[in-house]
Structure formats: C-alpha cells, structure tokens
Amino acid sequence: MLIMAGKFIQLHGINRLAFYLLNWMHGILEMKSYSFAALLLLFWVFLSGHLGPLLLGLGLVSVALTVFLSQRMNVIDHESYPLHLSSQLPAFIVYMFKEIIKANIDVIKRVLQWQGSTISPQLVELPALQKSDLGRVVYANAITLTPGTVSIELSQDTILIHALTEEAAEELATGSMAKEVSSRVFDE
Amino acid sequence: MIIDILSWVCLFAGGMLGIVGGIGIHRFPDFYSRLHAAGITDTLCAMLILFGLGLQAGFTLAAFKLALIFVFLFFTSPTASHALANAALHSGLKPKLVMNGRGVGS
Amino acid sequence: MFIAVSLAILITMGLALARALTGPTTYDRIAAVNMFGTKTVLLIAVLAFLSGRTDLLDIALVYALINFIGVVAALKLVTQKNFHSSGEKERKVE
Incomplete structure (x- = not known):
C-alpha cells in the first residue's frame, strides 16, 4: 500500500494525491450517505434477525461496500428521500x-x-x-x-x-x- | 381465535381470487384486456394472501418480511404491466376496441 | 388449510402456464410468465408457513425482485432483439 502511494507520488506529485484523497473524503463525509448507511444497516438487522458479532460485522462490511458503490454511481440524489411529500x-x-x-x-x-x-x-x-x-x-x-x-x-x-x-x-x-x-x- | 378465522377467510378468498384471475386471462379476448385480469391476481389476491399470512405470524420478523414482499409487489407489478402494454403498443399490436354500445364481437 | 391455499395457487399457476403455452402473441406469454412469477412468490410465502420455516420468506423476497428484473429483461430482448443497445435509438427510428 505504502509502496503504491510512493509510486503514485513519484508519478503525479503530492498535490494530486491530496486532491484525490480530499475528493474521496468529501464523498464519505456527505450527510446523505450517513443516513443512507444507517437505513441500510437497520434493513440488514431487520432482515437477518441475528445480533451476533460475525453477522453484524458482515452487515457492516456489505453496507460500507453498498454506500461506496452507490456513491461512485451517483445514485444518492435528491429524490431518494421523499421528505417533500405531503403528510397526508x-x-x-x-x-x-x-x-x-x-x-x-x-x-x-x-x-x-x-x-x-x-x-x-x-x-x-x-x-x-x-x-x-x-x-x-x-x-x-x-x-x-x-x-x-x-x-x-x-x-x-x-x-x-x-x-x-x-x-x-x-x-x-x-x-x-x-x-x-x-x-x-x-x-x- | 377470531384472528385465526379472519386469517383463514383472507387466505381462502385470496386463493379463490387467484383462480378467478386465471380464468380471466383465458376468457378475455385480447392481450390488453387480459392484462386487467392479470391485475386482479397481482393486487387483491396478493394483498389478501399476504395479509392472511401476516395475521398468522403476529408481530414478528416474519410479518415485517411479508410487509416488505407486499411493498415490492405493489411497486413492481404496475411498472411491469405498463412496460408490457407500452412495448405491445409500440410493436403495433392493436387493441380490440368498442367505442359505442356494449359487448365485444369475438 | 395452508395446503388448500397452496393448491389454489398451483391451479392459478397452471392456468397461467396454459396461457403462456397457447398465447397468440409474445406479449401474452410474457404477461403470463409475469403472473406465474407473482404466484410463485405467494406460493413460497405460503410454503414457508406450511413447513414452519419462516427463513423461506427471504427467498420469496428475492424472487419478487428477480421476477421483475427478469420480465423487464425479457421485454427488452423481445422489443430490441438484443441486450446491449439502449433503446433510445430505436424510438427515434420509429
């Protein structure tokens, strides 16, 4: 991992690496992905019904993977939370x-x-x-x-x-x- | 006890409605009207059977999963019907229509 | 009683299968297969309660989603004759 990072810096310079890292962090820190992850985790717990450490760990890994992929695909958009709908x-x-x-x-x-x-x-x-x-x-x-x-x-x-x-x-x-x-x- | 009877009634009615829908897709004359008969089995029949099973399950994870199946069916079945009808219309399949008067000839 | 309900669902599935075999147009067949899939979901749910193993409900849940995707994929194959084109182009040609 460190060797790869070193090669990357050699090739593109430290600024470029910082830029990518910041971009990635920005995506991670977005509020929507947090609520999305919480929703998915709740979904996992309700579907599995088990609270053991192994199954919860597997759930955490798959939720992280799902959030990462859906962020890359840009599918978490303004319509995913229909909060603007009426209370009726x-x-x-x-x-x-x-x-x-x-x-x-x-x-x-x-x-x-x-x-x-x-x-x-x-x-x-x-x-x-x-x-x-x-x-x-x-x-x-x-x-x-x-x-x-x-x-x-x-x-x-x-x-x-x-x-x-x-x-x-x-x-x-x-x-x-x-x-x-x-x-x-x-x-x- | 009352809940049990209610759930059996729901399950029985759901099964009967399924058969009615099955008869409907053989009785109606063309593709578009058959979609309506298939609609019975997709909506009320599924609703009654899942509700009856939910009454049997009580407040458990199984009931939650049944509710989830219900929600998925109710989002996907109209979408599939619309996609089918739209594709059939674009491929040039003409519906048999009656503009005035009652009854279809064939 | 669960057995009676699953028998009723099986009869419906048989009727849908008959329509899929005899259906004059391709769209009749796809609609019948869609109905068959919905009934399969219900049958799996009833069987889960019949055998007392509610884990089977997970399979019903997945089947409900796969059935929808399968029907849409079959429709795409029928209307466009392939899986890879986007469908927008064909609409313009028509």
Whole structure:
C-alpha cells in the first residue's frame, strides 16, 4: 500500500494525491450517505434477525461496500428521500386501497359473467396536470394499480389509457384520482 | 381465535381470487384486456394472501418480511404491466376496441 | 388449510402456464410468465408457513425482485432483439 502511494507520488506529485484523497473524503463525509448507511444497516438487522458479532460485522462490511458503490454511481440524489411529500400520504394509501378493492370487485364480476361478455375496451387520452415527473409517475402507477385501467403511454402532459369498460374510463375522466394525487401526495 | 378465522377467510378468498384471475386471462379476448385480469391476481389476491399470512405470524420478523414482499409487489407489478402494454403498443399490436354500445364481437 | 391455499395457487399457476403455452402473441406469454412469477412468490410465502420455516420468506423476497428484473429483461430482448443497445435509438427510428 505504502509502496503504491510512493509510486503514485513519484508519478503525479503530492498535490494530486491530496486532491484525490480530499475528493474521496468529501464523498464519505456527505450527510446523505450517513443516513443512507444507517437505513441500510437497520434493513440488514431487520432482515437477518441475528445480533451476533460475525453477522453484524458482515452487515457492516456489505453496507460500507453498498454506500461506496452507490456513491461512485451517483445514485444518492435528491429524490431518494421523499421528505417533500405531503403528510397526508397515509390518507392517500387508504384511498388507493379502497379504489383497488372497488375496481377488483367490478373486474371479478365481469370475469364471472358467463353468458355474453360485458366488457367494452376503450382507449382514452387523459390530461396529466401534475407538475413534476414524480407526480406523473405516481398518477400513472395509481391508474395501473387499479384493475380495469392500464396506463399505456406517458408523454409530457397526457396519459394514454386502456380501460376494460366504459364506466372505468368515465370514472377516470372525472379526474377525481388526479385530484387525490395532487392534493394528498404533493400539497398542490 | 377470531384472528385465526379472519386469517383463514383472507387466505381462502385470496386463493379463490387467484383462480378467478386465471380464468380471466383465458376468457378475455385480447392481450390488453387480459392484462386487467392479470391485475386482479397481482393486487387483491396478493394483498389478501399476504395479509392472511401476516395475521398468522403476529408481530414478528416474519410479518415485517411479508410487509416488505407486499411493498415490492405493489411497486413492481404496475411498472411491469405498463412496460408490457407500452412495448405491445409500440410493436403495433392493436387493441380490440368498442367505442359505442356494449359487448365485444369475438 | 395452508395446503388448500397452496393448491389454489398451483391451479392459478397452471392456468397461467396454459396461457403462456397457447398465447397468440409474445406479449401474452410474457404477461403470463409475469403472473406465474407473482404466484410463485405467494406460493413460497405460503410454503414457508406450511413447513414452519419462516427463513423461506427471504427467498420469496428475492424472487419478487428477480421476477421483475427478469420480465423487464425479457421485454427488452423481445422489443430490441438484443441486450446491449439502449433503446433510445430505436424510438427515434420509429
């Protein structure tokens, strides 16, 4: 290690080495990587359930490796901690569960009607008025998560939707789900 | 005791919904409408079965892992459905549509 | 009772497999395989409780992630005919 460092100084000078070291330290000392590491460690402990020194040590090593790699890949960014989301997120999750159950019952009924199919597939284009990319993604995911509607194409300000029935398409077109997303997830 | 009965009801309903979804992917006429039937098994069926198992587990690490499976499924299944539908549309697969009136011909 | 639930899941997996074998388009097959994978995760979870070895839940957890990555990789292979191009170029050509 020392010999390598000596060779490096011979080749590039001491300033260059200090520069690299400082850069590395700067990355290490960033606050976000600390909270990220703490989160990963918590995750490890909960998944393994063992608190022996060997397993905790292995966990520490793998957490350090993961934080190092994700720093090199630059994936710890401003969207990894969604703290800017609204405090009404639990209410939104409850709303989603209700919608999922309602839509499921409807689709199950249509599957089990034996004589004559009652589905009427539709392609609908809906406006996506969410301001951020994250908002549009949450909206499209909410649409896809309720059976009976699938988002097919997401462009700048519209979403193309395939709906199993006319009723499902009409209910989405009233925009109540879009309102829920923007008011309960983003405080808009 | 009540928790046990509730968990059995959830597990049983989840299994039945899985079969309903399986019937659905054979009954519906084209690829896009089959995605909706697959959606039943991805959402409510998975929800009920995992919830029933969680009631059996109680407050343990196993329940935490079940909740984690649940969260992963609920993030990945709509993404996979969207990717499938998007790829199918871009490859030129046309959905069978009904604009007015009810019922699909075939 | 766990046995009944795992039987129901197995029936569903059989139906999905039948769709994967008969599906007219490639996308039908991939959707059926995706459903098969989701059912596999649930089956492993139920089996973990059936055998009383909750360690199996870790496998279910990993399988849920691998299933998603596998479906996306299969889609990429089908739409682009290879794994190495980024996909942006093809969109422009269309």
